[in-house]
Amino acid sequence: MRPNGCFGCGQDNPYGLQIESHWEGDEVVCQWTPKEYMIGPPNYLYGGISASLIDCHSVNTALSYAHKKVGNDDKYDRSIQMVTGSMNLRYIKPVPMREVELRATVEKVEGRKYFIKTELQSDGITCVRGDVVAIQLKAAQ
């Protein structure tokens, strides 16, 4: 989608995180490297950045899944819109200031609610786990 000013995934937001997520089988995956000013505790990523990464990656997973459901795999349809309804995070281990990987799966869909499970990993170790409910906007249906 262009223009896209989203703080998480917008290619047109120079101050944003600019994540790029893609399907790998049944998972949506993203590799991303923090900037040094995104630090929280010494040597570790600020927790709010982890939250933003999981938020945007999960909602885009739901958005892409909704596109696939209607047989549209490659073209952004502006009539399908998704927002974060709720998000529950478990910070399991501190996240080192180097490349992380996000891995999301669609757990279930109930009406307009998409239940997404996302893990943020560092060197294959899960540091943060997120349960996100993305909600498809009514007006878009």
Ligand SMILES: CCCCCCCC/C=C\CCCCCCCC(=O)SCCNC(=O)CCNC(=O)[C@H](O)C(C)(C)COP(=O)(O)OP(=O)(O)OC[C@H]1O[C@@H](n2cnc3c(N)ncnc32)[C@H](O)[C@@H]1OP(=O)(O)O
């Ligand atoms: C593979 C890569 C793909 C790449 C694609 C690239 C394209 C990129 C394009 C674009 C990027 C977009 C990426 C965004 C990412 C960032 C996300 C954000 O920051 S989103 C901003 C923060 N979130 C808000 O501001 C929401 C504010 N809230 C609302 O607007 C409403 O409350 C809303 C829409 C959530 C619900 O309102 P209602 O009127 O539509 O729906 P009602 O009737 O109240 O509820 C419907 C169902 O949802 C449940 N529900 C409602 N609110 C809920 C909540 N907060 N949590 C859980 N469930 C909730 C209800 O219980 C109900 O469920 P029952 O049908 O009864 O089973």
